[in-house]
Amino acid sequence: MRADAEANRRDLLDAAWRLFAEHGAGISLRTVATEAGVGIGTLYRNFPAREDLVRGVIGEVERRVGALSDACLGAWGDDPAAAWTAFVRDIAALEFGALAFQLAPYAERAGLVVDAMAMRDRILAGLVDVLDRAVRAGLLREGVEPPRFFAGLAMISRPLPVHADELLPGQREWIVEVYLRGLAP
Numbered sequence: 001m002r003a004d005a006e007a008n009r010r011d012l013l014d015a016a017w018r019l020f021a022e023h024g025a026g027i028s029l030r031t032v033a034t035e036a037g038v039g040i041g042t043l044y045r046n047f048p049a050r051e052d053l054v055r056g057v058i059g060e061v062e063r064r065v066g067a068l069s070d071a072c073l074g075a076w077g078d079d080p081a082a083a084w085t086a087f088v089r090d091i092a093a094l095e096f097g098a099l100a101f102q103l104a105p106y107a108e109r110a111g112l113v114v115d116a117m118a119m120r121d122r123i124l125a126g127l128v129d130v131l132d133r134a135v136r137a138g139l140l141r142e143g144v145e146p147p148r149f150f151a152g153l154a155m156i157s158r159p160l161p162v163h164a165d166e167l168l169p170g171q172r173e174w175i176v177e178v179y180l181r182g183l184a185p
Contacts, residue, residue, distance in 0.1 A: 009046050011036040013060045016053050021098040021159075025054050025106035051110050054103060058112070061096055062119045069126045073133070080137040085180060087130060088153070092176045097154035124150060141185040152179060 015035035019027050029050060033043040047053035072087035107116045124146040131149060134140035156175045164171060 008036070008038050008042050009056075011038060012043055012046055012053070013056055016057050017060060017099060020054070020057060020102055021095060022102075024102040025050065025110075029053070051112060054106060054110065054112060055115055057099070057103070058107075058116055058119050061094075061099065062123055064094055065091060065096075065123050066126050069130050072130050076133055080133065081139060084130075084134050084137070084139045088180055088183075089173075089176055091153050092157040092172070092179075095157045095159055097156070097158040100154055101158065120150075138185060140183050144183060149183070152183075 012032065016032050019032055019035060029043055030040050032053070033040045036043070043053070047056055068087055068090050071090075072083045075083040075086070103116070107113050127146040127149065131140060131144060131146060135142055135144075156172075156179050159165075159172075168174075
């Protein structure tokens with residue numbers, strides 16, 4: 001794929017992720033294209049139907065979490081505690097909890113539940129090595145299974161209302177730190 005075409009696809013996935021997380025999968029595709037800075041024709045060349053865009057975003061969740069897992073494992077030898085903390089913070093920063101909440105009803109109606117569950121299973125399988133290393137390094141209590149870990153991050157990674165963020169700057173980061181401490185042995 002040409003570099004500009006790949007950049008357009010990335011921009012569309014980023015815009016769709018943000019807009020789906022905030023407004024749900026029913027948002028106008030023209031709005032997604034505008035937010036991405038491309039024309040509607042570019043959106044349809046990349047994603048011929050809304051379901052294709054939703055599948056693309058689901059795949060993007062898997063890609064991003066997988067990249068964070070790989071980065072964590074790659075940095076583990078230097079400083080396991082720093083790698084673990086960065087991993088949890090970086091996954092929380094994806095705010096995938098809001099996305100999952102908004103996409104679930106659409107995925108069910110559009111018959112995408114099988115795709116979403118397969119993606120979830122691949123993500124969870126990719127977390128096993130990171131969680132095992134965290135347990136062995138004394139950073140994570142034993143018995144924290146990938147589904148619970150991931151569901152916990154989904155819950156705390158949902159964006160706070162604008163006013164809460166204004167009243168309590170850094171609240172999400174604080175919640176992530178509390179989550180990390182709660183997971184420790």
